[in-house]
Amino acid sequence: MKPITDFARQLNSKISLDEDLTVKKKNRYFLLNKTLKRLASKDFFHAGMYLGKEKDGVFFPSFNLLAMIADKRANKVVVDEKTEWLFICGRDVFKRGIIRVIGSVKKGSYTLILNSYSECLGFGKALSDLHELKEGAVVKNILDVGDFLRRERSSFKTHS
Amino acid sequence: MMSGREFFISRYQELGWKYEDVELKQAIRINSMNAEKASLLKRLESRGIELEKIPFLEDGYWICKSKFSVGATSEYLLGLYSIQEAAAQIPATLFTQLKDKTVLDACAAPGGKTVQLADLMKNTGAIIALDIEKHRLTALSNQLERCRIENTITYNLDARQVSRLDTKFDRILLDVPCSGNFATDKDWFKRRTITDVERNAKLQREILTRAAKVLKDDGEIVYSTCSLEPEENEFNIEWAVKNLNVQVEEVRCHGEKAQTSIFGKHLEGSIKNCRRIWPGRTQGFFACKLKKVRA
Numbered sequence: 001m002k003p004i005t006d007f008a009r010q011l012n013s014k015i016s017l018d019e020d021l022t023v024k025k026k027n028r029y030f031l032l033n034k035t036l037k038r039l040a041s042k043d044f045f046h047a048g049m050y051l052g053k054e055k056d057g058v059f060f061p062s063f064n065l066l067a068m069i070a071d072k073r074a075n076k077v078v079v080d081e082k083t084e085w086l087f088i089c090g091r092d093v094f095k096r097g098i099i100r101v102i103g104s105v106k107k108g109s110y111t112l113i114l115n116s117y118s119e120c121l122g123f124g125k126a127l128s129d130l131h132e133l134k135e136g137a138v139v140k141n142i143l144d145v146g147d148f149l150r151r152e153r154s155s156f157k158t159h160s
Numbered sequence: 161m162m163s164g165r166e167f168f169i170s171r172y173q174e175l176g177w178k179y180e181d182v183e184l185k186q187a188i189r190i191n192s193m194n195a196e197k198a199s200l201l202k203r204l205e206s207r208g209i210e211l212e213k214i215p216f217l218e219d220g221y222w223i224c225k226s227k228f229s230v231g232a233t234s235e236y237l238l239g240l241y242s243i244q245e246a247a248a249q250i251p252a253t254l255f256t257q258l259k260d261k262t263v264l265d266a267c268a269a270p271g272g273k274t275v276q277l278a279d280l281m282k283n284t285g286a287i288i289a290l291d292i293e294k295h296r297l298t299a300l301s302n303q304l305e306r307c308r309i310e311n312t313i314t315y316n317l318d319a320r321q322v323s324r325l326d327t328k329f330d331r332i333l334l335d336v337p338c339s340g341n342f343a344t345d346k347d348w349f350k351r352r353t354i355t356d357v358e359r360n361a362k363l364q365r366e367i368l369t370r371a372a373k374v375l376k377d378d379g380e381i382v383y384s385t386c387s388l389e390p391e392e393n394e395f396n397i398e399w400a401v402k403n404l405n406v407q408v409e410e411v412r413c414h415g416e417k418a419q420t421s422i423f424g425k426h427l428e429g430s431i432k433n434c435r436r437i438w439p440g441r442t443q444g445f446f447a448c449k450l451k452k453v454r455a
Contacts, residue, residue, distance in 0.1 A: 035286050036313055039262070039327060045294075046301045046314040062305055089233055119238050145237035146433050152299075 003059040004029060004051055010110045011104050011123065013074035017051075021078075028053045063120070063145060066112060069121040075103035075111035077130065077139060084115045088146040093124060093139035105130040111139060121145055163353035168342075172388060172438075175419065182343045182439040187246040188230060190219040191307050193279045195240035198392045200210045203235055203389035216414035220249045222441075239307035242273045245344075247414075247445035248436050251335055251384040252276040254411050254449050258285070261330040265289040265419055266319035266371055269296030273335055278309040287312040288327065328376045336364045338385035338392050341444035361391040365399060372404040377454045381406065384447040388438070390422045393446040397434055398427045406450040413447070 001022045008015040016022045021032045025044070032040060033049035052061040070076065079087060083097025095114060105111045105126045113121045122144035128134045169179045190197055197219070204211060208227050214220035223230055230236060231243055252273050258281045268274045268289035277287055291297050294316045304312055317324065339357050342348040364385070371381055385392050400406055408430040415435035420427045434448035
């Protein structure tokens with residue numbers, strides 16, 4: 001499951017998934033356990049843990065996958081409460097909102113964004129070397145958990 | 161005419177309930193698999209959200225006051241709690257022993273009860289969740305992802321076709337499509353007629369029939385509706401007891417025991433084990449547990 005391991009590598013992390021239990025369904029990836037693998041027929045819509053999807057050659061991770069990576073060694077930026085809220089609203093992370101940087105987050109690399117409870121809020125791309133004393137926006141928001149609300153709204157628009 | 165406000169209110173009166181206007185409180189349920197209760201309550205309190213414990217639920221709280229939507233906090237988006245009406249939190253709690261079981265959630269979307277089942281199962285065993293409408297399955301998938309559910313398979317399938325899956329289940333949740341009730345729909349009395357109720361009752365019997373066929377011996381079905389109409393509740397359960405080799409089990413939960421004499425019909429005595437909840441602090445609801453008798 002190369003797209004997934006490649007994505008983890010971009011976060012300076014390593015992930016190993018049981019190939020037998022990782023299922024690709026059209027462009028979406030799922031991680032099953034043995035019980036689910038036995039029960040799932042090929043026409044399922046969703047099974048086990050959703051890992052992410054590929055679109056136009058780009059891999060879009062799920063929040064489950066991000067949380068899995070957050071439990072391992074990876075690039076992580078811990079932010080304060082105000083920045084947590086702004087990030088969930090789709091905003092970039094500013095230097096002053098960062099509590100801690102874990103890993104070597106260089107310009108252009110990906111990093112997870114965590115709140116003060118070490119819960120993963122999403123991920124972004126470093127706009128500068130985070131160990132440098134540079135002010136302003138330092139992590140560009142790529143995906144945040146506020147996406148669940150955006151999905152609800154877009155689904156409501158489509159079906160109302 | 162067998163419709164309209166007066167018609168339905170007089171039926172409720174005959175069942176022993178005096179109509180009153182209700183204003184429902186929003187409720188949440190803590191996803192105990194993802195959150196430590198005391199710490200989550202503290203976090204929500206620090207955000208200015210005032211909660212009241214729902215006395216008849218282990219993990220349920222009413223929202224008393226909140227300056228913003230409880231569906232937009234980071235705690236919600238991280239799956240630490242779900243928004244779920246109080247009475248709707250009851251059915252999943254009626255099963256005995258859910259861990260490691262194979263469970264069917266036959267009419268699952270948007271997934272509040274599926275997530276609750278997975279939480280009660282601590283992500284063990286397997287839940288097969290069905291819904292007839294594909295776009296509703298997308299909403300269900302989002303819930304599963306938000307709440308970190310790992311033990312569920314979903315299918316775009318009519319509950320009446322469940323035998324196609326060729327699986328036997330230990331537990332089946334039938335939160336069946338129903339006519340609803342006035343507490344959650346201000347136009348309910350204008351929109352509903354007894355014909356709708358009878359049409360839904362027929363569909364519910366079809367779903368019950370198919371579900372009973374894929375239930376293991378000694379397996380349990382929890383049947384629930386948010387309808388107040390006996391045709392969709394007590395009458396259907398009596399029909400199931402007479403036709404589907406199931407018996408009504410006693411449950412301990414909020415609500416009053418169902419009546420066994422309704423609109424001049426005398427029902428099988430075990431129907432009193434069903435629970436009927438009249439609108440008040442919760443919406444109107446009906447729930448019962450059926451056990452498959454060994455052949």
